[in-house]
Amino acid sequence: MGINANGRPATRVVKIRVRRYDPETGRRWWQEYRVEAKKGTTVLDALLKIKAEQDHTLAMRYSCRMGACGSCGMLINKMPRLACETQLLELGTDTVTIEPLPNFPVLRDLITDFGDFFKKHRDIMPYIVRESKKENEEPYREYYMPPDELNKIIRYSYCIMCGLCYAACPVVAIDKKFLGPQALGQAYRWVTDVRDEGLRLRLEKVDDKHGVWRCHFAGSCSAACPKGVDPAQGIQLLRSKLVALTAGARRDKKPTHVATPTTVRYVDVGDAPKPTVEDKSLLVKHLEETAQELEQDLPYVAQALRDYLRTITSS
Amino acid sequence: MGEKRKPRFLENRLGIMGNIVPWVLMIRDNPERVAFVLHRLTGLLLIIYLPVHIFVTSMTVNPQKWEDFLRLEENPLAQFFLWILFGSIVFHGLNGIRLLLVEGLGKGIGKPEPPEPPYKPTSLSSAQRKWLYAVFAIWLIVWIVGGIILFREFGWV
Numbered sequence: 001m002g003i004n005a006n007g008r009p010a011t012r013v014v015k016i017r018v019r020r021y022d023p024e025t026g027r028r029w030w031q032e033y034r035v036e037a038k039k040g041t042t043v044l045d046a047l048l049k050i051k052a053e054q055d056h057t058l059a060m061r062y063s064c065r066m067g068a069c070g071s072c073g074m075l076i077n078k079m080p081r082l083a084c085e086t087q088l089l090e091l092g093t094d095t096v097t098i099e100p101l102p103n104f105p106v107l108r109d110l111i112t113d114f115g116d117f118f119k120k121h122r123d124i125m126p127y128i129v130r131e132s133k134k135e136n137e138e139p140y141r142e143y144y145m146p147p148d149e150l151n152k153i154i155r156y157s158y159c160i161m162c163g164l165c166y167a168a169c170p171v172v173a174i175d176k177k178f179l180g181p182q183a184l185g186q187a188y189r190w191v192t193d194v195r196d197e198g199l200r201l202r203l204e205k206v207d208d209k210h211g212v213w214r215c216h217f218a219g220s221c222s223a224a225c226p227k228g229v230d231p232a233q234g235i236q237l238l239r240s241k242l243v244a245l246t247a248g249a250r251r252d253k254k255p256t257h258v259a260t261p262t263t264v265r266y267v268d269v270g271d272a273p274k275p276t277v278e279d280k281s282l283l284v285k286h287l288e289e290t291a292q293e294l295e296q297d298l299p300y301v302a303q304a305l306r307d308y309l310r311t312i313t314s315s
Numbered sequence: 316m317g318e319k320r321k322p323r324f325l326e327n328r329l330g331i332m333g334n335i336v337p338w339v340l341m342i343r344d345n346p347e348r349v350a351f352v353l354h355r356l357t358g359l360l361l362i363i364y365l366p367v368h369i370f371v372t373s374m375t376v377n378p379q380k381w382e383d384f385l386r387l388e389e390n391p392l393a394q395f396f397l398w399i400l401f402g403s404i405v406f407h408g409l410n411g412i413r414l415l416l417v418e419g420l421g422k423g424i425g426k427p428e429p430p431e432p433p434y435k436p437t438s439l440s441s442a443q444r445k446w447l448y449a450v451f452a453i454w455l456i457v458w459i460v461g462g463i464i465l466f467r468e469f470g471w472v
């Protein structure tokens with residue numbers, strides 16, 4: 001065992017207790033492993049090491065290993081965390097307990113079923129809803145919005161749907177139908193979006209006894225969130241918006257500074273950047289060669305290339 | 316071909332115990348959750364007490380019955396229950412004011428600004444956290460002082 005510059009041992013053996021579950025027999029048990037941890041070893045690293053060297057039957061879900069995908073949410077030392085962002089030595093305990101996320105059905109060992117969770121997210125329509133049918137069904141250009149309007153919703157856009165808030169919520173623990181902090185936080189995000197006109201449609205889902213009124217501000221969702229999304233704040237703001245609407249404070253909607261595919265552009269977002277290749281002849285030559293190569297196998301692509309070639313040479 | 320397996324999935328909902336038993340789920344830096352659990356428990360107690368209270372006040376119609384009831388209340392156990400009830404009313408009322416401001420009007424939870432690392436949630440570090448500490452402080456002081464006044468006649472304090 002090596003020694004660090006500060007005189008402490010570079011590695012330490014950590015006992016890991018995993019709550020396991022076998023769906024075929026219905027057996028649930030605690031299993032202990034010992035893993036050598038050094039500075040920077042994450043819980044996910046340790047689990048993968050166990051799977052590779054000690055017990056290949058241990059099942060867990062992960063993908064990106066860098067806190068961007070939200071697959072490896074687990075209950076680590078009784079706190080919902082991302083296994084890839086939690087370091088073993090930073091936990092500061094000799095024994096680390098790892099359980100599957102609560103409030104989700106367990107499929108096997110540390111793998112939980114997110115079907116219900118995703119369904120609730122779909123229920124609040126997490127996309128831009130426009131009143132115009134044409135804009136909804138045949139969008140052909142992006143919408144523009146000013147940066148200060150984006151700043152109001154960007155916090156909620158950072159959600160990676162890891163389910164930690166859902167596992168931490170004390171209301172989800174007792175009410176199966178409760179939409180949960182993730183879906184309600186996202187509902188606020190879409191309702192506040194200036195490009196969106198689906199307020200009424202979303203309120204039908206949210207204004208319900210299993211919806212926004214079921215939250216009692218325990219704040220656990222925000223305390224557990226690894227991305228600083230703060231669903232608790234979103235739910236309270238959504239609720240105060242509902243209270244204001246119900247109390248008759250029907251302020252006329254301010255003209256939104258947003259440009260849609262069918263309306264005039266209010267916001268000057270500038271023109272597209274100039275092409276970096278000034279000399280067109282190189283590009284033209286390359287395109288012609290490529291089109292000739294593709295003529296045999298992919299005639300449509302070759303045709304498309306020629307069309308494009310025509311537009312850039314004519315302008 | 317082996318025997319067809321029928322996997323059974325485990326419903327892992329924490330239920331009411333996950334709210335009340337503190338070691339089932341330990342969320343860091345979250346006194347709001349403590350307030351949530353206390354608010355529910357005190358609310359439950361008050362809702363049970365309300366019909367009893369109406370029944371008790373109806374006793375004043377019959378002076379003899381009322382005197383009997385007052386004698387019952389001299390029982391130390393009844394006094395202790397009254398003290399718990401008093402604490403519940405104070406906490407539920409004070410925290411209720413905070414919750415009305417936070418949940419009804421959206422005050423004290425900060426603005427939805429872009430998050431900066433290390434990603435501290437705004438709603439848990441804004442004014443409502445201070446109000447919460449004030450609620451806890453005022454509640455404990457009022458409850459303890461009330462207890463001293465209540466238990467003085469028994470010579471307990």
